[in-house]
Amino acid sequence: MAYLHIGRSVFDMNFTELGNLVLFNQNNATVWQLFDHPTDSLLVGQTLFPFQKLTSSTSSSNLTPVLYSLTVQADNTLVAYVESHLSLPYFRSYSNVEYVKLENESLLGQKIPIASSSSPQFIRLNLDGHLKAYEWGRSNWNTVAHLMTSDIGDCCYPMVCGNYGICSSNGQCSCPEEAIGNSTFRQINHTQPSLGCEYCNAKISDFGLSKLIDKDQSQVVTTLTGTPSYLAPEWLNSIITEKLDVYSFGVVVLEILCGRKNLDRCQPEEDMHLLKVVEMMRVAVWCLQSDFSKRPSMLVVVKVLEGSVDVESNLDYNVINPVIPRSIAAAGQQEHATGAATTLLFPSALSGSS
Structure with missing residues (x-):
């Protein structure tokens, strides 16, 4: 006894x-x-009555309650909450729910696709806030239904993209694009975007190389590489920012408008739609501003091309060529001899004159 x-x-x-x-x-x-x-699961025949809760557990072996709960309220609604200082609902069933019971392969009238009624089955409120139905296969438990996703979608689950993460309409996770000074957001793990983002201070502004630097490094030595005709003027003063790529994009736009590479100085002018050409030239000039702080971000460039943002009106149309050091110019001429397009970009090359 x-x-x-x-x-x-x-x-x-x-x-x-x-x-x-x-x-x-x-x-x-x-x-x-x-x-x-009930803890975090309901077995076949088990009932969740009003004011009882399913509470997600840390793991299958650790039943310590964590962030999410599911309960039948006094107004006969089934509500899932994210538990914090305040309980915030992220799912609500507006049907008349007096209790929840997994029985006859259904839950709240929703058919659960279980292959055999003799297979062991249960539902569980998981660590990520998903309510899933499981059945036993030959050697393991298999997920057979996501019981709330059809109503709220993938993006309405709390923390679906981790801390600071943004969930898009197609279920992809990303970080906020806006930055304050040298501070910005970055993904904790690029191979697992759902882990979320972290707030960080950029150690250097050369974003193309920052991923190659270990977290404990504070300095990096870089050398000038690439095609000189695509390099922004501030390269010569070692002012390295993300606007370098904007300048290079402007050169590419000019090449597209001219219909040729910047080395082909003998190509004749072709007929084009003047208004479209002028608008695209304004975009290119905006990207080619000598003062890098006046260049747009690539996000703004995309919005201009989509027609949702206008080109800045106060532009400096005096686009100048930077004076390239002899060593770089010599390297460009050597690459040109082997067929690479590395010659400096001159105004005459972009205007079409020979």
Whole structure:
């Protein structure tokens, strides 16, 4: 004979085929059963009554409650909450729900695609806030249904993209694009965007090389590489920012408008739609501003091309060529001799004159 913490004596117990542990007194009356105390799961035949909760657990072996809960409220609605200082709902069923019970391969009238009714099955509120149905296969548990996703979609789950992450309409995770000074957001793990983003201070502004620097490094030595005709003027003063790529993009736009590479000085002018050419030239000139702080970001360039943002009106149309050091110019001429397009970009080359 054993005694429960409530002080009631137990003379017998039964562990049912459905997984319910039932304790009986000397009159064979039930004094306690496992099904009355749900944790993170519901088994077949188990009922979640009003004011009871399913609470997600840390892991299958650690039932410590964590962030999410599912409960039937007094107004007969099934609500899933993210637990914080305030309980915030992220799912609500507006149907008349008096209780929740997994029975006859259905939950709240939703058919669960289970291949065989003899297969063990259960539903669980997972660590990520998803309510899933499982069935036992030959050697493991298989997910057979996502019970809330069809109503709220992938992006409405809290923390679906981790801290600071943004979930797009197609379910892809990304970080906020805006930055304050040298501070910005970056993904914790680029191979797993759902882990979220972290707030960081950029150690250097050469974003093309920053990923090659270890976190404990504070300095990096870089050398000038690439095609000189695409290099922004501030390269010569070692002012390295993300606007370098904007300048290079401007050169590419000019090449597209001219219909040739910047080395082909003898190509004749062709007929084009003047208004479209002028607008694209304004975009190119904006990208080619000598003062790098006046160049747009690539995000703004994309919005201009989409027609949602206008080109800046106060532009400096005096686009100048930087004076390239002889060593770089010599390297460019050597590459040109082998067929590479590395000659400096002159105004005459872009205007079409020979």
